[in-house]
Amino acid sequence: MIEFSFWDILRNLLLATRWTVLLSLVAFIGGGLAGMLLLFMRIGRRRALRLFARYYVELFQGTPLLMQLFLAFFGLGLFGINVPAWLAAGVALILWTAAFLVEIWRGCVEAINKGQWEASASLGMGHIQQMRYVVLPQALRIAIPPTVGFSVQVVKGTALTSIIGFVELSKAGTVVTNATFQPFTVYGLVALIYFALCWPLSKSSQILERKLNVAHRNH
Amino acid sequence: MSLIEITEVRKSFGSNEVLKGINLDVDPGEVIAIIGKSGSGKSTLLRCVNGLENIDSGSISVAGAQLQPDELHLKALRLKVGMIFQQFNLFPHLTAGGNVMLSQTVVKKVPKPQAEAMARKMLERVGLEHKFDAYPDELSGGQQQRVAIARALAMQPIALLCDEITSALDPELVSEVLAVVRGLAKEGMTLMMVTHEMKFARDVCSRVVFMHQGRVHEIGPPAEVFADPKTPELKQFLGML
Ligand SMILES: Nc1ncnc2c1ncn2[C@@H]1O[C@H](COP(=O)(O)OP(=O)(O)OP(=O)(O)O)[C@@H](O)[C@H]1O
Ligand SMILES: [Mg+2]
Numbered sequence: 001m002i003e004f005s006f007w008d009i010l011r012n013l014l015l016a017t018r019w020t021v022l023l024s025l026v027a028f029i030g031g032g033l034a035g036m037l038l039l040f041m042r043i044g045r046r047r048a049l050r051l052f053a054r055y056y057v058e059l060f061q062g063t064p065l066l067m068q069l070f071l072a073f074f075g076l077g078l079f080g081i082n083v084p085a086w087l088a089a090g091v092a093l094i095l096w097t098a099a100f101l102v103e104i105w106r107g108c109v110e111a112i113n114k115g116q117w118e119a120s121a122s123l124g125m126g127h128i129q130q131m132r133y134v135v136l137p138q139a140l141r142i143a144i145p146p147t148v149g150f151s152v153q154v155v156k157g158t159a160l161t162s163i164i165g166f167v168e169l170s171k172a173g174t175v176v177t178n179a180t181f182q183p184f185t186v187y188g189l190v191a192l193i194y195f196a197l198c199w200p201l202s203k204s205s206q207i208l209e210r211k212l213n214v215a216h217r218n219h
Numbered sequence: 220m221s222l223i224e225i226t227e228v229r230k231s232f233g234s235n236e237v238l239k240g241i242n243l244d245v246d247p248g249e250v251i252a253i254i255g256k257s258g259s260g261k262s263t264l265l266r267c268v269n270g271l272e273n274i275d276s277g278s279i280s281v282a283g284a285q286l287q288p289d290e291l292h293l294k295a296l297r298l299k300v301g302m303i304f305q306q307f308n309l310f311p312h313l314t315a316g317g318n319v320m321l322s323q324t325v326v327k328k329v330p331k332p333q334a335e336a337m338a339r340k341m342l343e344r345v346g347l348e349h350k351f352d353a354y355p356d357e358l359s360g361g362q363q364q365r366v367a368i369a370r371a372l373a374m375q376p377i378a379l380l381c382d383e384i385t386s387a388l389d390p391e392l393v394s395e396v397l398a399v400v401r402g403l404a405k406e407g408m409t410l411m412m413v414t415h416e417m418k419f420a421r422d423v424c425s426r427v428v429f430m431h432q433g434r435v436h437e438i439g440p441p442a443e444v445f446a447d448p449k450t451p452e453l454k455q456f457l458g459m460l
Contacts, residue, residue, distance in 0.1 A: 119308035119367075122269055123322035123374060124297040126290055133325055137312045 004180045010189060016172030017193055023158045023168055024197075026090050028151055031097025038102040043109055045127060053102065060099030066160050068092045073164040089161035097154055104150060108143040109135060145209035152198045152205075159194075169193060220283070222247045222378060222409050223268065223300075228277035230263055237263045239433035240277070245378070250410045252420035252441070255430035256456060261413040264430070265380045268411065269302045282377060294326070301371030305383040307363040309355040315342060315366045316351040319373045327374070334373075341369035345399050361392030365399055372403075379403065381412035417457075421445055429453045 042053035060068065073088035112135050120130045162171035173190040177183045221244035230238040237260045245251055253261045266272045268279055270286060270293045279286040281299050286292070309318050319338035323329040329337070342348045345365035355363055364384055371379060381400065385393040397419050404410060404423050414420055420427055420441055427444040429437040431452045437444060448454045 113306075113308070115304060115306050115308035116310065118271055119302075119304060119310070120322070121271065121293075122297055122302040123370070124294045124326040125322060126294065129325050133321055134310055138310075141312070 004176070004182075006185070009176055009180060009182070009186055012176050013169065013172055013186070013189055013193060016167060016169050017197075019166070019168040020155070020158050020170075021197070023086075023089060023093065023161065023166070024151070024155045027093035027097045027154050027158065030090070030094035031101055031154070032147075034094060034098035035101030035105065038098055039105050039109070040131070042102055042106055043131075057099045057103055060096055061103070065092070065096050065157055066163065068096055069160055069164050085161070085164050085166040088164055089158075089166040093154065093157060093161070096157065097150075100150055100153070101147065104146050105139065105143050108139040108146075111142060112138050141212065145205045145212065148201060148208060149205035152201045155197050155201070156194065221245055222249075222282055223411070224278075224280045225264075225268065226278045228264075228267060228279060229275045230260075230267055230272060231275055237433050238267070238274075241433075241435055243428065243435060243438075245409060245411060247377075247409055248407045249425045250404045250423055251412070251426050251428055252424040253411065253413045253428045253430060254415070254417070254420065254456070255436075259430040260433045261430050262382050265302070265382050265411060265413060269300055269380055270296055271302075298326070298374060299376055300378050300380060301374055301376035302380045303364070303367050303371055303382070303384045305386050307355070307360070307367045307387070309363055309366055309370070311355050314352050314354055315347060315358065315369075318355070318366055319370045322370070323373055337373050338369070341373045342366070344372065344402075345369045346395075359392060360388045361395045364388065364396045368396075368399055368403075378409035378411065381410060381414070383413050383415065385414070385416060417445070429456065431456075 038053045038056060041049035042057075044050060069088065069092045072092040073083055073085065076083045076088070116134055116138070117130060120134045125133070158168055159170040161168060162174065165171070167175070169190055173186050177186045180186065223243075223245040225241055225243040225245075228238055228241040229236065241260075241264060243251075253264065255261050263272060267274050268281070268286075270288065273288050274286075281296055284292075284295065284299075286296055309315075310321065313321060316335065316338050319341055320331070320334040323334040323337060324331060339348060339351060342351055345368050347362060347365055347369065350358060350362060350366070355366070358366065367384075368379075384400075385396050388396065393416070397416065400410070400412070401419075401423055412424075422441075424441050426438060427441050428435055429444065429448075429450075429452075431450075437448065437450055437453050444453070445457065448457055
């Protein structure tokens, strides 16, 4: 049997961490874009699109991420489509992230005073112009702290993709444990790495929130 | 011909009929004060004229064009009729200058330098040319309201609707805003204003409309309405009973 030094373990885990980071970024950016699209549907004028966005959110928030991963991975397989783990993981996480971001952002849009809509309407702006120039700039500001805060959930959410065989940090932990029989060291390190990823995010969310609450609150 | 023609306008919120057949014609250059008890429908009437509320029946026309609830007609209407709100409703993420420029550039597609020149001119008109770069939360309530007036004027409306524009202000700030409105009236701007400033209404307005329970209960020149109210409701409102 090959002997694994502490540094071997750490090196292997860090290599896998790249995939966790990449998957998180893909999920967060893709989810952000999809979420923005859904947001426009959710608060737009068209009833059909509003309903679609609402049911989308309810569906994805009302089922475990794990089931969504299984469905993306095995479900499409039933139709003869061979989905690689990375694709299923990416797609499922993007859709899941979008469902939460759209609700966070909708709350921020609704926090904008009704008077802002009326004033901009009375100046002749159309719905899209009101959104683009008046409401979103204000809503996105207050959305920054909860959005950054939610990114922590995305990072932790990537751990579930190990179950469909995507080799990210958690999966690497299992693999390395099986090779070294040092579960405590390995999973301890895995936890520390997750913490190192998540803690700066949640901390900066807190700091941003405090910053936005003091001094010039509005610009 | 009247500039604003309000004919048999009715408006309900659910089963609560708030406007019960309003008739009112406003001539160009007229300054109309709308007075009445809380809940008598004053704000609703102004909001209908600006299309912020849809009317159930009757008609409103501004400068000959009928008010219709689709976005295109509404936009055309709102370019003719500006509105000033009790709560100012400035855009907090933009400077005073930015507030006055935004709708010019976005709605009228005015090039930026011209929009800025117009913004400076309008801020000067309300006595705030030196506050061009100040954000709303750096301004007093009276200054904010004057920026709101400049913002509406920059669209070059032919009439302005003012809904209790001094009611959210500290007493010492009321006069600076009223002075601006007085100036507008002198220059011939058509104004419809809901107000509790009776002295101002008496001095500046051409006609006073007393609204009661969703109807125009009494209407006439201020001298008549204030000095010689015909109905017991107006007498009571003016504190004469
Ligand atoms: N959006 C709305 N939904 C339901 N009811 C409304 C709405 N807006 C106004 N109302 C009702 O319509 C009636 C008239 O309201 P309006 O605001 O026009 O009165 P007002 O004369 O402006 O009163 P105030 O002096 O208090 O401003 C009130 O009974 C009010 O509760
Ligand atoms: Mg009112």
